[in-house]
Amino acid sequence: WGKAGTNQERTFLAVKPDGVQRGLIGDIIARFEKRGYKIVGLKMIWPTEEMAAAHYADLSKKPFFPGLVKFFSSGPIVCLCIEGKDVIKQGRQMLGETQPLASKPGSIRGDYSIDLGRNICHGSDSPESAAHELKMWFPEGVNDWNKAVDSWVYE
Template structure:
């Protein structure tokens, strides 16, 4: 191979790898404190600017039944009743985002669950002080994302589309 051919080959392999990688989805919810503080737009902006695609969104007052299902894995924890009560105390913004490694990258963008451990530049690092008011939820795995998405959204509420910006985000 000539040097030019190797560069072309490297770019083609990179494109094939990215195109063959399964695009994943994650569930992100702005909690009542984030809604009340007017942070929904900033959070959406950060995910869009990163290059992720919003495929579903709804603004709702979540029922206690929905929240109990959502947080079922925490039901034996002492903070569970307070968490369900808090999450049902005001509206939430439920969203589904799509993109390459969106679950892992989304968690990095959110910051640590405890805002005191979150770095500046993360959503919680920039906007939160206490763990009980950490403004946002994000799926912690692809499996939990799929479960949470199916809990909060019907299949027909998910809109798949190809963004014209995709060619400027992925090689």
């Protein structure tokens, strides 16, 4: 389970504080469910500043880091582990670009966001970051389920 390159590849997705406050949790989850992906981990957490800083540790030298940490810890987020073929890459496509202006309509950011620092959701950008972020946000692990439906999604 969870191995990149298989039909059980897993990624970490978060509905950021702005997405939660704007009532977009259901829509974001529905997009992944409807596409055929499985929600195998799901919970709401209000991140501390320490958790936010750890999540964005690779950006710690950037001038916008303090504001990013403050924003990411400003309210509850929804943590999701989503499973399926190519979900890391496809998930990033469904999110859109980091910059909302560059995000196509039809993507989550292209449909719901305007400003870079309020871009609604996060998704892991590589197998390495997915493994790292899933360990950080789901230390208790996620659920293995429902392999029986796979033949209706994969040939």
